[in-house]
Amino acid sequence: MTPIQVYEHLYDYYGPQGWWPANSPFEVMLGAILTQNTAWINVEKAINNLKGGNALSPDSIINTSHEQLAEWIRPSGYFNIKSERLQNFCRWYLDHGKFEALNKLDTVSLRHRLLEINGVGPETADDMLLYAFERPIFVIDAYTRRLFSRLQLISGEEGYESARQYFEHNLSKHEGKVTLFNEYHALIVVHAKDHCRKRPICNKCPVYDECKYVTKMNRGLA
DNA sequence: ACCCAGGGTCATA
DNA sequence: TATGACCATGGG
Incomplete structure (x- = not known):
C-alpha cells in the first residue's frame, strides 16, 4: 500500500472535505x-x-x-x-x-x-x-503517525521533520500538491474521528486493516 | 468516573 | 536528545 493508494481509499469513502473551516x-x-x-x-x-x-x-x-x-x-x-x-x-x-x-x-x-x-x-x-498560505506542506499529527505506523509504512517513532519528508517525498510527483495535501490531512483526521469511537467496525472501511486494529485495541485484545 | 481532543513550552538530566 | 509536568474545557 502506497501513500497515494491510502489517499484514494479515504477520498473515495469520505469525499472532499474542503478544509480549513474559516472565512479568512x-x-x-x-x-x-x-x-x-x-x-x-x-x-x-x-x-x-x-x-x-x-x-x-x-x-x-x-x-x-x-x-x-x-x-x-x-x-x-x-x-x-x-x-x-x-x-x-x-x-x-x-x-x-x-x-x-x-x-x-x-x-x-x-x-x-x-x-x-x-x-x-x-x-x-x-x-x-x-x-x-496554500503552500505544499504536509501536516503531520498524531493521527497520521498512528495510521501509517499501523499500516507499517512508517515506524511512528521518527521525528516531525522526518515524517513530513516521508510524505512530501513520496507524493512529490503528484500534480496539485496543495489540494492533495489539504484533502489528505483532512481525510486522515475525519477517518480517525469516524473510527475511534463512533464506528470501530465497518466492512466498507477505507483501510480495513487499520479498522480491525483499532477495534482490537479498544477491546484490549491487541 | 475515565479518556481524549486537529500541541507546545519549559525545566531537568 | 529525551523524558516529564503543565496547561483546562467539554463530549464520548
Whole structure:
C-alpha cells in the first residue's frame, strides 16, 4: 500500500472535505492555535465568542485585555496560555505586514518565521502554511503517525521533520500538491474521528486493516 | 468516573 | 536528545 493508494481509499469513502473551516487566512491561523490538543467543536465556540465581541482581527485581539480574551476563548481549553499565544501571534502578524507581506516570502523563510513565534510549533506552523498560505506542506499529527505506523509504512517513532519528508517525498510527483495535501490531512483526521469511537467496525472501511486494529485495541485484545 | 481532543513550552538530566 | 509536568474545557 502506497501513500497515494491510502489517499484514494479515504477520498473515495469520505469525499472532499474542503478544509480549513474559516472565512479568512487570519481566521485559519487563529483556529490553528486554538485547536492545539483540543476538539474542533470547542474551538468553534471560542471563535464564535470572538466574533460576538467583534474581536476577530489582529488589532482588536491585541487591544483586548488578557482576561477578556481568556474569557472569550474559555471553551477551547488552556485559555490562559492560548490568550497569551493569540496576542503574541497577532503582534508578530502586524509586525510582519499581515497576510499580504507575509505571503510574499518563500515557503522555507515563512516556515522559519512562523516557528519563531512562541506558541507556534511545527504542526501549528504547517497548518498555517498549508491552509492559510496554500503552500505544499504536509501536516503531520498524531493521527497520521498512528495510521501509517499501523499500516507499517512508517515506524511512528521518527521525528516531525522526518515524517513530513516521508510524505512530501513520496507524493512529490503528484500534480496539485496543495489540494492533495489539504484533502489528505483532512481525510486522515475525519477517518480517525469516524473510527475511534463512533464506528470501530465497518466492512466498507477505507483501510480495513487499520479498522480491525483499532477495534482490537479498544477491546484490549491487541 | 475515565479518556481524549486537529500541541507546545519549559525545566531537568 | 529525551523524558516529564503543565496547561483546562467539554463530549464520548
